[in-house]
Amino acid sequence: AQSVTQLGSHVSVSEGALVLLRCNYSSSVPPYLFWYVQYPNQGLQLLLKYTTGATLVKGINGFEAEFKKSETSFHLTKPSAHMSDAAEYFCAVTTGGGSYIPTFGRGTSLIVHP
Amino acid sequence: EAGVAQSPRYKIIEKRQSVAFWCNPISGHATLYWYQQILGQGPKLLIQFQNNGVVDDSQLPKDRFSAERLKGVDSTLKIQPAKLEDSAVYLCASSLDRGTGIYEQYFGPGTRLTVT
Numbered sequence: 033a034q035s036v037t038q039l040g041s042h043v044s045v046s047e048g049a050l051v052l053l054r055c056n057y058s059s060s061v062p063p064y065l066f067w068y069v070q071y072p073n074q075g076l077q078l079l080l081k082y083t084t085g086a087t088l089v090k091g092i093n094g095f096e097a098e099f100k101k102s103e104t105s106f107h108l109t110k111p112s113a114h115m116s117d118a119a120e121y122f123c124a125v126t127t128g129g130g131s132y133i134p135t136f137g138r139g140t141s142l143i144v145h146p
Numbered sequence: 147e148a149g150v151a152q153s154p155r156y157k158i159i160e161k162r163q164s165v166a167f168w169c170n171p172i173s174g175h176a177t178l179y180w181y182q183q184i185l186g187q188g189p190k191l192l193i194q195f196q197n198n199g200v201v202d203d204s205q206l207p208k209d210r211f212s213a214e215r216l217k218g219v220d221s222t223l224k225i226q227p228a229k230l231e232d233s234a235v236y237l238c239a240s241s242l243d244r245g246t247g248i249y250e251q252y253f254g255p256g257t258r259l260t261v262t
Contacts, residue, residue, distance in 0.1 A: 041186075064247050075150070075237055075253030076189070083248040122188050132247030133202045134179070136188035 034059040034125050038137035046145050051095075051110040053140045055123030058104060065106040066124040067097055070139075076122060082106065093117070118144045148172065150254035152238050158260045164226035167257045171219070171240030177201070178215055179251060180223050181237040189237055195221065196244065225259075233261045 039054040057063055064083045068076040080091025087099040097108045106123060123137040151170040159165050171178050177196050181189035192211065194201040197218040206213070210229070215221040225232055235256040243249040 036188075038188075066250060068251075068253075073255070075239070075255050076251075077253065078250040081248075081250055126247035132243065132245060133194060134191060134247075134251065136181075136190075138188045139186075 034063065034127055034135050036123050036125050036135055036137035038121075038123050038140050040140055041138065042141045042143060044143040044145065045113045047115055048112050051108070051113045051117065051142065053108040053121050053123075053142065055097075055106045055108065055137060056104055057106065057123075057125045059125060059127050061127045064126045065097075065099060066126075066134075067091065067095070067106075067108050068122045068124060068136075070120040070122065072119075079108070079121075113142075113144050115144050115146065118142055150238055150240050150252050152236075152254035152257055154257055155255065156258050156260075158262065159228055161230055161261050162227040164224065165228055165259065166225075167223045167236050167238075167259075169221045169223070169238030169254060171221070171238070172252055175240035175242055175252070176218075177241040177243045177249075178221050179237075179239040179241070180213055180221070181239065183235045183237055183256070185234070192223070228259075228261045230261050233259055235259070 035058045037056045066081045067079040070076045082099045090096045122139045126132045126134045180192045183189045192206045193203040193213045195215040213223045237256045239251040239253045241249045241251045
């Protein structure tokens with residue numbers, strides 16, 4: 033069975049500081065990994081995804097994530113936080129091989145201080 | 147391109163009443179998902195359809211929840227009877243995925259259900 037762990041339910045940064053949101057997964061087969069963002073009273077929207085190929089993935093709004101198989105991690109980063117980045121972020125995993133049911137983490141709330 | 151549509155956006159009912167939610171996915175998307183998102187938690191998959199067949203409903207409380215996807219397009223999720231713990235946002239999503247897991251999901255705005 034697959035699972036996702038997001039360390040830290042809340043992360044607080046100052047505007048202009050580095051953003052680091054952590055995601056670790058467990059999967060018995062190669063995973064497909066996703067980061068979604070949710071703004072208040074809205075549905076989720078895709079930030080970026082890793083399926084195969086290059087392990088450093090770039091997404092929208094300046095975010096990127098690196099798939100590290102040895103660490104079973106897919107942490108999300110952004111060099112410089114903006115006030116508009118304040119939102120809830122979810123890491124999700126699916127796997128191939130016939131079982132492609134998505135599993136989401138509990139989410140991390142990013143707070144950006146001026 | 148139109149996004150995933152859901153209605154209603156908000157619903158307040160008393161416990162033991164019934165409620166239904168409707169979802170219209172993005173045209174051409176084979177897979178449709180219903181999630182329950184309780185405040186402060188991640189989305190929990192209730193049921194996943196590919197076309198009009200069920201891929202997974204292992205977390206759907208079948209004694210009170212039901213869902214259908216007629217003709218492989220629109221879908222409805224029903225709760226009967228509702229309990230207080232059903233208070234949550236119900237999200238619908240769709241995807242081009244046809245059994246690979248590599249495609250992202252597109253989410254609707256959700257329906258916020260309050261059970262009193």
